[in-house]
Amino acid sequence: MKIAVVGLGLIGGSMALVLRQKGFASRIFGVDSQETHAQKALELGIVDEITDLDNAIANSDIVILSAPVSVCSALLPRVLDQVTRQVVFDTGSTKTSLLEAVKGHVNRGRYIATHPMWGTEFSGPEAATTDAFEGRANVICNASESDKDALETVEQLYTLLGMYNVYMEGKDHDVHVAYVSHISHITSFALANTVLEKEKEENAIFELASAGFESTVRLAKSSPAMWMPIFKQNKENVLDVLNEHISQLRKFKSCIEKENWAYLSELMENANKIKDVLDRK
Amino acid sequence: MKIAVVGLGLIGGSMALVLRQKGFASRIFGVDSQETHAQKALELGIVDEITDLDNAIANSDIVILSAPVSVCSALLPRVLDQVTRQVVFDTGSTKTSLLEAVKGHVNRGRYIATHPMWGTEFSGPEAATTDAFEGRANVICNASESDKDALETVEQLYTLLGMYNVYMEGKDHDVHVAYVSHISHITSFALANTVLEKEKEENAIFELASAGFESTVRLAKSSPAMWMPIFKQNKENVLDVLNEHISQLRKFKSCIEKENWAYLSELMENANKIKDVLDRK
Numbered sequence A, B: 001m002k003i004a005v006v007g008l009g010l011i012g013g014s015m016a017l018v019l020r021q022k023g024f025a026s027r028i029f030g031v032d033s034q035e036t037h038a039q040k041a042l043e044l045g046i047v048d049e050i051t052d053l054d055n056a057i058a059n060s061d062i063v064i065l066s067a068p069v070s071v072c073s074a075l076l077p078r079v080l081d082q083v084t085r086q087v088v089f090d091t092g093s094t095k096t097s098l099l100e101a102v103k104g105h106v107n108r109g110r111y112i113a114t115h116p117m118w119g120t121e122f123s124g125p126e127a128a129t130t131d132a133f134e135g136r137a138n139v140i141c142n143a144s145e146s147d148k149d150a151l152e153t154v155e156q157l158y159t160l161l162g163m164y165n166v167y168m169e170g171k172d173h174d175v176h177v178a179y180v181s182h183i184s185h186i187t188s189f190a191l192a193n194t195v196l197e198k199e200k201e202e203n204a205i206f207e208l209a210s211a212g213f214e215s216t217v218r219l220a221k222s223s224p225a226m227w228m229p230i231f232k233q234n235k236e237n238v239l240d241v242l243n244e245h246i247s248q249l250r251k252f253k254s255c256i257e258k259e260n261w262a263y264l265s266e267l268m269e270n271a272n273k274i275k276d277v278l279d280r281k
Helices: A010-021 A035-043 A053-058 A069-082 A096-101 A148-160 A170-198 A202-208 A211-221 A224-233 A235-257 A261-272 A274-279 B010-021 B035-043 B053-058 B069-082 B096-101 B148-160 B170-198 B202-208 B211-221 B224-233 B235-257 B261-272 B274-279
Strands: A002-006 A027-031 A062-065 A087-090 A111-116 A137-141 A164-168 B002-006 B027-031 B062-065 B087-090 B111-116 B137-141 B164-168
Touching (some): A010 A027, A027 A053, A069 A087, A087 A148, A111 A148, A137 A170, A164 A170, A170 A211, A170 A235, A170 B170, A170 B202, A170 B211, A170 B261, A170 B274, A211 B170, A211 B211, A211 B261, A235 B170, A235 B235, A261 A274, A261 B170, A261 B211, A261 B224, A274 B211, B002 B053, B010 B027, B027 B035, B053 B069, B069 B096, B087 B148, B137 B148, B137 B170, B148 B164, B261 B274
Parallel strands (some): A002 A062, A087 A111, B002 B062, B062 B087
Antiparallel strands (some): A111 A137
C-alpha cells in the first residue's frame, strides 16, 4: 500500500515506522508544514519522499491525518474533495469537530474517524518509535457513516499495529477522553506550574523529586501546539471535568483545614477504587 | 549487624531485603502491630524472627522505624528511652513532628532523622522489593543533633542501598516534600475521585485509559493509613501548596472559559520548563 502521512510527529511518524516494519507500507509520502520536521522525517527514514498535500493524496491508497486537531479539521474537507478510491483517516484526540466538518460531504464514506489511545509526552519526528500502539485501544467513531471497504482497511491497519478497535459515537468519545486523557494533562500542567511558582529552590526539586512526582508531572512536558487545539475543540467537556476536579480538590482542602481526618481517609479510600477499574485491563 | 525493623511494609521490608542481600544484616528482627503483616514478612523471608519492640531493641545494633509517621512519632521517645549504644533512624515522609518529639531527650544523639526518596503506590510486606532505593536521594535532617558515630553508620547504610545523602533542616524538608511528593498524591487521589464520580461508564475508563491517565492516577492507589498521618503532620505546608495548585487550575479553567487561547498556551509553555528541572537529574 502507498501511504500519505500528513503531520510527521509522534503519532504519524510512529505509524509510518510500524507500517513499514510490518510490510504494510510499500511507499510513504510525507507532508508537513514545518520544513525542519519534514527534513528530519526524511533523514530518519520515516518517509520515502516529502511532497505537497495534493501530490501525496493523488499518489496514495491511504491518507493519514496526524497533524494537530485544528489543522486536521481545516484540511479534511479539502482532502475529501480530492479522493476517489483512497481511504482517509485521522488520529486526533477530539472527534466531534472533524465529524461536523465533513458531514454530508460527497466523499464522506472514504473517511474514518479514529483515535489510537497511545502517546507520550514527546513530540516531533524524533519522538517516533516502533515501540508504539501495541495492546492499546483504538477508537473508531461513527463507523456507520464510512464505506464498508474503507472501514475494513482501517480496522485491519490498526489490528496490524497491535491495537484492538472500540466503536462509539464521536460525541461520546469526546466526553470519555475529557476524563481519561484531557484532564490528566491539565492537572499535570497545573502541577508543574504550582511547583515552579512556589518552589524557588530548583535544586530541591531535582534532588528530592521521587518517582511519584515524576509520574504525575510527566505530561506537563507535552506540546502546547498539540494540546491547545484539543482543549479548544473539546471546551465544554473539558470545563465540565475541570470543575468537578477543582471541587474534588476543595474537599481535600476542607478536610485538612478542618482536621476532619476521618473524611480525608474516606476520600482516599474511595480513590483507591480506581485500582479495580485499571486492573481489569 | 543485627537490625530491628519496626513496621514491615514497603519501605521497612525492602530495606530488610536489600540489607540482607548486601551482607550488611546478619540477623533481622521484625516488629509489626498487624499480625498478618508480621506473619507474611516471616513467610517471605524478609525477617528472621518476629518479636516485640522491647526485645527487638535490646537485641539489635540498628533500629529502623518504618511505620506510618504517626506511629513513629509516638514510638520514638519510647525507643530512645531504651537505647544505649544502638543507632535509631526512621524513614518517614515528615520530619518536624519527630524531631520535636525527641528534642532534648537524653539519648537524642542516637537518633538520625532520614527520608529515603523512594516509594511506590503499593504497601505491605508483599510490596517489598530488592529493586528499591537505587540512585535516589536520602534526606538526613538536623544531622548536627546526632552522634557522629551513629550518623556515620546511617550514612554508610544508605550509601550501601545505592542512595546519595542530602542534608537539610527538618523544617525545610517538610516544605520541599509538600511540593515534590505530598501534592502529587493529593492531585492523584482527587483525579481518581473526579473520574469515578463523573464517568459512570467504567468500561470506558478501562478501555480508553491511556498511559498518560495511568501515570497521573497511579498514586491514587496509595495507602490511606500511610498518607492520612502525613497530611496531618504536614498540614500547613500541604495546605499552602494545595491552595496554590487550586489557583493554578483556576487559571486553566478561566482561559478555557474565556477562550483566551494565547494565555492558555503561555501557561502550558511555562509548565514545559519542568522538563529542564527534571532532566538535570
